[in-house]
Amino acid sequence: MSTLDIKDLHVSVATEDGPKEILKGVTLTINSGETHAIMGPNGSGKSTLAYSIAGHPKYDVTGGSVTLDGEDVLAMSVDERARAGLFLAMQYPVEVPGVSVANFLRTAKTAIDGEAPKLRTWVKDVNTALDNLNLDATFSQRSVNEGFSGGEKKRHEIAQLELLDPKVAILDETDSGLDIDALKVVSEGVNRFRAKEGKGVLLITHYTRILRYIQPDVVHVFVAGKVAESGGAELAEELEANGYEKYLGATV
Template identity: 75%
Template sequence: MSTLEIKDLHVSIDTDQGTKEILKGVTLTIKTGETHAIMGPNGSGKSTLASTIAGHPRYNVTSGEILLDGENVLEMSVDARARAGLFLAMQYPVEVPGVTMTNFLRTAKTAIDGTAPSLRHWTKDVKAAMADLKIDADFANRNVNEGFSGGEKKRVEILQLELFKPKFAILDETDSGLDVDALKVVSEGVNRAQAEHQMGTLLITHYTRILRYIKPDFVHVFVDGAIAEQGGPELADRLEEEGYDRFLAVKA
């Protein structure tokens, strides 16, 4: 079992108006095999947490720790974090012109594992994963995300997740922009990854619809850069009924 620990994390960004604190003391522990859902209104710091874990240079950690099995994640480069077992499915996946999906996936897998996968087995695994995610086989020869629809980009994020086999996956609003059918396909991919190698999942979302397919063990409500409340799956149901007004009222 692996553990990802976030301890009293404070994060700021530099703006034209000066330094702005976004995360204001976040503490959270995730173990492999667990699914944690983070919910909250816009601007509450959910995506900042995801980007900070992944190592985005825009976000400055002013205090606190992020530990992966006791190792200080904040001292690792972005690629070292990936090799250690962290994966971020981005809210807005970027296009990479000139790099085919085939080359990208195998190069990334080689970099993460330290050795190139057997070509025969790798090709079989990629084809099977693409079929499961209902990604057309022709996409393997297309440039990464270039000309892909929003839903296709999100499926490709989960394709990487299934092939790279991280210890922990941070899914930053992976459900945004998906229709019902695509949502089911993406959720099934996440569930397969969890079942096959006990991956831990940090699922960031505004809505409960994805939680009908990816069942959370824990739900955390983010408000103004901190966890305002946490509980089990029943908390998500309450948020569906009541929204975030009661938390915002307390803040006001």
């Protein structure tokens, strides 16, 4: 069993007018076998939470704690967080010209495991992961995210998830920019990961459509840098029908 425990997390970013607090005391606990969905309006701090957990230097943690299996995540470097078992699928994956998908994946796997994967089995694993995401084997020879469509970028992120096999996956708007076919393929990849023993998922989204394919155990309403309410999957349907108006200014 693994547990990602976020307690009273406060995060600020630098602006021209000085530090601006984005997260104002976030408390969440994600256990193995659980999928938590975070929904909220634009600017509520959802992506700030994801990048703060992952260790983006833009975000300054001013209070609270984040632990993974009791270990202090905030004291770790970004690569240490990945080795500890955290994974972030980014909302806007960056291009890495000149670095092939194949080299990127093998280098990442080697860094996380502490040893290079055996080449014969690794090539098979990569090809299987790509095929699962409806990506041709030649995809591995392309430069990372260079010239990729929106759907290819997101499917590549989920291929990484399958191959790197973390303890907890943080998925930042993985559904954005996907057509219905790509959404189904990506959701199937996430569900394959969820089906493994000891995995947790934090899924950030604006829309309920991905939650029709990835059933959350808990839905959190995120407003103004705090969790305004938590509930079951039915809460997402309420948000779809009524929006966030009743939660604005009513965080707890």
